[in-house]
Amino acid sequence: MTTQKFTLNNILQDRVLSLSLTIVFLMLVLTLLYPTQFATWDNFSQVLLNLSIDTIVAVGMMILMIGGMFDLSVGSVVAFSGGLAGYLMYHQDLPVALAVLAGLSGATLVGLVNGWLIARIGINPMIQTLAMMGIVRGFALMLSGAGLQNFPWEFIVIGQSKLLQLQTPVWYMLFIVLGINFLVQRTTFFRRYYFIGGNERAARLSGIQVERMKIWAFVISALLAGIAGILLSSRLGAALSTSGRGLELRVITAVILGGASLAGGQGRILGAFLGALFMAIINNALIIGRVSGYWQEVILGVILILAVAMDQLLLRRVSRK
Amino acid sequence: MLELKNISKAYPGVQALNQVSLHIQAGEIHAICGENGAGKSTLMNIIAGNIDPDDGELIWEGRPVRFDSFRAAADLGIAIVYQERSLVDELSVAENIYVEKPPLTSWGLIDFKQLWQQTLHLLQGLGLEDMAPQGMVSSLSPAQKQMVEIAKALAAQPKLLILDEPTSAIGEKETTVLFNILQKLKEDGVAIVYISHRMAEIFQIADRITVLKDGVGQGSFAASTLNPQQLIQLMVGRALPTSSFQTDAKNETCLEVDQISGPGFQEISFDIKRGEIFALAGLIGAGRTELALALFGDAPIRTGKLRLNGREVRFKNPSEAIAQGIAYVPEERKSVGVFLEHSITENVQAALLSKSFWLDASASIAATHFWEKLSIKTPSLQQKAGLLSGGNQQKVVLAKWLATQPSLLIIDEPTRGIDVGAKAEIYQILKDLTLQGLSILLISSELPEVLLLADRIGVMRRGRLLQVLNKDEASETLILSLAAGTHA
Numbered sequence: 001m002t003t004q005k006f007t008l009n010n011i012l013q014d015r016v017l018s019l020s021l022t023i024v025f026l027m028l029v030l031t032l033l034y035p036t037q038f039a040t041w042d043n044f045s046q047v048l049l050n051l052s053i054d055t056i057v058a059v060g061m062m063i064l065m066i067g068g069m070f071d072l073s074v075g076s077v078v079a080f081s082g083g084l085a086g087y088l089m090y091h092q093d094l095p096v097a098l099a100v101l102a103g104l105s106g107a108t109l110v111g112l113v114n115g116w117l118i119a120r121i122g123i124n125p126m127i128q129t130l131a132m133m134g135i136v137r138g139f140a141l142m143l144s145g146a147g148l149q150n151f152p153w154e155f156i157v158i159g160q161s162k163l164l165q166l167q168t169p170v171w172y173m174l175f176i177v178l179g180i181n182f183l184v185q186r187t188t189f190f191r192r193y194y195f196i197g198g199n200e201r202a203a204r205l206s207g208i209q210v211e212r213m214k215i216w217a218f219v220i221s222a223l224l225a226g227i228a229g230i231l232l233s234s235r236l237g238a239a240l241s242t243s244g245r246g247l248e249l250r251v252i253t254a255v256i257l258g259g260a261s262l263a264g265g266q267g268r269i270l271g272a273f274l275g276a277l278f279m280a281i282i283n284n285a286l287i288i289g290r291v292s293g294y295w296q297e298v299i300l301g302v303i304l305i306l307a308v309a310m311d312q313l314l315l316r317r318v319s320r321k
Numbered sequence: 322m323l324e325l326k327n328i329s330k331a332y333p334g335v336q337a338l339n340q341v342s343l344h345i346q347a348g349e350i351h352a353i354c355g356e357n358g359a360g361k362s363t364l365m366n367i368i369a370g371n372i373d374p375d376d377g378e379l380i381w382e383g384r385p386v387r388f389d390s391f392r393a394a395a396d397l398g399i400a401i402v403y404q405e406r407s408l409v410d411e412l413s414v415a416e417n418i419y420v421e422k423p424p425l426t427s428w429g430l431i432d433f434k435q436l437w438q439q440t441l442h443l444l445q446g447l448g449l450e451d452m453a454p455q456g457m458v459s460s461l462s463p464a465q466k467q468m469v470e471i472a473k474a475l476a477a478q479p480k481l482l483i484l485d486e487p488t489s490a491i492g493e494k495e496t497t498v499l500f501n502i503l504q505k506l507k508e509d510g511v512a513i514v515y516i517s518h519r520m521a522e523i524f525q526i527a528d529r530i531t532v533l534k535d536g537v538g539q540g541s542f543a544a545s546t547l548n549p550q551q552l553i554q555l556m557v558g559r560a561l562p563t564s565s566f567q568t569d570a571k572n573e574t575c576l577e578v579d580q581i582s583g584p585g586f587q588e589i590s591f592d593i594k595r596g597e598i599f600a601l602a603g604l605i606g607a608g609r610t611e612l613a614l615a616l617f618g619d620a621p622i623r624t625g626k627l628r629l630n631g632r633e634v635r636f637k638n639p640s641e642a643i644a645q646g647i648a649y650v651p652e653e654r655k656s657v658g659v660f661l662e663h664s665i666t667e668n669v670q671a672a673l674l675s676k677s678f679w680l681d682a683s684a685s686i687a688a689t690h691f692w693e694k695l696s697i698k699t700p701s702l703q704q705k706a707g708l709l710s711g712g713n714q715q716k717v718v719l720a721k722w723l724a725t726q727p728s729l730l731i732i733d734e735p736t737r738g739i740d741v742g743a744k745a746e747i748y749q750i751l752k753d754l755t756l757q758g759l760s761i762l763l764i765s766s767e768l769p770e771v772l773l774l775a776d777r778i779g780v781m782r783r784g785r786l787l788q789v790l791n792k793d794e795a796s797e798t799l800i801l802s803l804a805a806g807t808h809a
Contacts, residue, residue, distance in 0.1 A: 188674040194663070195671050201657045205619065206671040206721070207643035265662055 015259030015267075019274040023281065030285050037288045045166055049235075051280035052173035053078070055273050056228040058251045058258070059180050060221030062272035063190070065255055067217050068197035068264025071114065072129040074225040074251060076136035078244030081107040081229035083143035086239030089151055096154040100230055107226025108219055110136055115218030119211040133248070141241040148239040159234030169231045173273075176224065181269035193217065197264025253304050254279055261311070279303075322347045322512045323368065323399075323481055328377035330363055337363040338374070341538040343531055345481065350503060350513045352523045352544070354556055355533035356768070361516050364533065365483050368514070369401040370394030400479035402470050402487060408458050415440035415454035418473045447472055448498050464491035471499065475506075482506065483514045488522060500526055518604050520549045520807040532556055549807050550798065557768070557797040566752050568776045568792070570597035574631070575760035576729055578616070581625030585611030586784045588625070593729065593762060596755045600763040600775035601786075603804045608784035609764045610652060613731050616762070617649040618642035630728060640675060648672075648722035652733040652764070654711065658718045661707030665692070665699060668706050669721045684724070691720035695750055712743025719750065730754065733764040748774060768797045780804055 031039040057074050064070050085103030088094040094102070114132055117123045161168050184190040192213050195203040204210045225244075233239040256262075257278060258271030279300060286296050325343040329336070338360045345351050355361050366372040368379075370388030379386050381397055388394045408417050415436045416423070424435040440454035449468055458466060467487065474482060488496050503513055503526060517523055523530065524544060532539035532555040539555050547555075576593045586608040593599045601609045614620045616627070618636025627634050629645055636642040639649070651658050660668050669691070670684035677683075688702050695716040699709060706717050715735065722730060735751070736744045751761060751774060765771050771778055778790045780803040787803055 186680050187678060188676070188680055189678070191670070191680055192674050194667070195660060195674070198660045198662050199657065202660055203671065205617075205639055205649060205651060205657055207640040207675055207725075208671070209638060209640050 016270050034288050047280050047284050048170045049167045051276045052169040053228045053232050055173045055276040056176050057225050058254045058272040058276050060224035061251050061255045062267050064217050064221050065260035066197050066267045067193035069125045071221050072248045073132035075244035075247035076133045077107045077110050077222050077225040078229035079140035080136045081226035082233030082239040083140045086148040087143040090148045103230050104226045107222045111219040111222025115215030119214035144239040144241045159231045177273045184269050257307050324380040326378040328374045330374050336536050339536045345512050347512050348510045349528040352515045352527035352530045359533040360536040398480035400474040400477050401483040402474045410459040413455050418476050447502050464495045467491050481512045485516045520805050553798050553801050569755040570776050571595040577628040579626040581622050583615040583622045589786045593760045596758050597776045598761040598774050600771040600778045602771050602800050603781035607781040609781050646728040648727035648730045650718050650732040659706045659714050665702045665717050668717050669724050672721050672725050687724035712739045729760045731762045
């Protein structure tokens, strides 16, 4: 990896690099097209704020997908953790810190159940997390009903204050992305996921405790979704049972754009951030360009298919050599 | 009925068949014998139309034929029963048997009434009255599945039936039933080609025997003119390796296996000295790999004790075994041995991930060290393992394990699918390792390899360790007859 040259082929194959270049290019074009609307600090910080929740969830999803797994219940967990914390503050008058802790613990428990059933009992991840998506959404509805509001100031401040002119969720996102990116690159713990995703049986025979690692991946992913849920309800000043609907598919899209594959074994944490950033910029451009909101989903779908198709073509080109 | 003339087939690095000729007559049972890798499977696949020969002629009932597909051979009346199953578990026995040509109603739908009838009739004709046509294949025992497999081949009423190790998965009772069926088919003029490792069976049922050795035909013989010892001699009779290695075994015991039983093996006891190569010989399915996986913590040991370097151990998973200094090179190199999509360095790293919290340079130091020491032929350690040759992939797997500094290396079929040059290199590597005090448990179906490398040889048969032979008392003939169960 250290000796790779900057040929077109290598750039295309390194998703972090190719996606970064694409994003820079996209930003240049948009700056030229909409100099007064796109290239402003306000717009920039708004885009970052909008993508922060998705990105935090995407980091967890990236870890799962590197290990060859995925989790459809993350969107529901976002609503659940916010709802649980909100319920405890609103109805039980629990101190903010305890309520937040409870919300995060609830989310972690969901991940633990998912991971345990998938790794130890052998339930297919798709089925397990699809079922859990419904179950957890149901709990979120029970907790927050039509929506909870009027949270204490200490809770609101988590997601609504600013540091250096950027909203706090952006800082949380940057901290999580950079922190976990560092851990994935430097620790043996996270490195194991590349081997599990590459060849599960070979990983076990190489001494990796595959089942335990799988459970950890679901726990980490759910905990990150829980953090995202707390940040979201704090930022909105409300816990909504509909929060995070469709989030799981948006996040999986971002992660695949960022270089993960459903087969597992590849992807980088920065890729998750860049995938989410790319999608947020496209969305932003469509809004500035006054394209109907209906088109946004169509366009993102098309981009996903193009990205994966390009991968397949590249793969064929490499394997023919 | 079928004549093969000078059939040759080469694969990269190996001449699988070299000018093999064979004459199969109607109404005879013709056994094909040879060691693993002698070319039996290739020959069968050529007859069944699955593989094109490079050279030579097939003559079917007096006319030269060329099979461009499995169908072409099937249309002529050639049916094959493979060792591997071809049944669909979630369908009934009858649907599986008539999967090619089910009886149809005038509407073009499957006529189930007719299907059950036909199948019942067929099964009764085969003496398999206790099997229901409507029963799901998934509910059958392995032996019953094998019988369905045979029924399926017979449903097409073939003129030539090929059976590849048909008795490896079935018991005494089914074997008797099968032999009765074969006798009856023979009387009806069907030609039967029978492949088996089991000497006793071959002499019980075969009329003629053709022997293959390293892809070369050793001749066809009337079964009555041979005895088992002569047959083994024909199968094995190659020049033995000129010199076997000196032993490096010390007096200290590395591994002591005391009466252990588990899935696929029973009451196994043996020990391995420091620096010794202990080989497990036996036929496929004798339980050697199962035993190895249990020693490595990948399968449970139900009863018995294991002592490693004097301490009693019990492993819940491979991770614990590795921590205690055991390494395991699996048989299926491509599917579970190497990470094909990962680089050489990353492959080496795979077994080092429990050693520390932070990733360090140990993997790349080890990879560089063994790149040179094992002479892994690659331009760079960043090369994907999948792009290397089989021999070099095996060296990468060895490098991965040697980097963990094990005291016992379990190595399963170390040279399968590896060319001759790399084989010799791997032998030398293994031998050098014992000099440094590493103990090796070698599992191999290649007897010359076993005799060349091993200090002692344990012969396994049907999950049991029959006998441990010293290097000087072992011979291919003796091992083979023990493994096949013909030794008096």
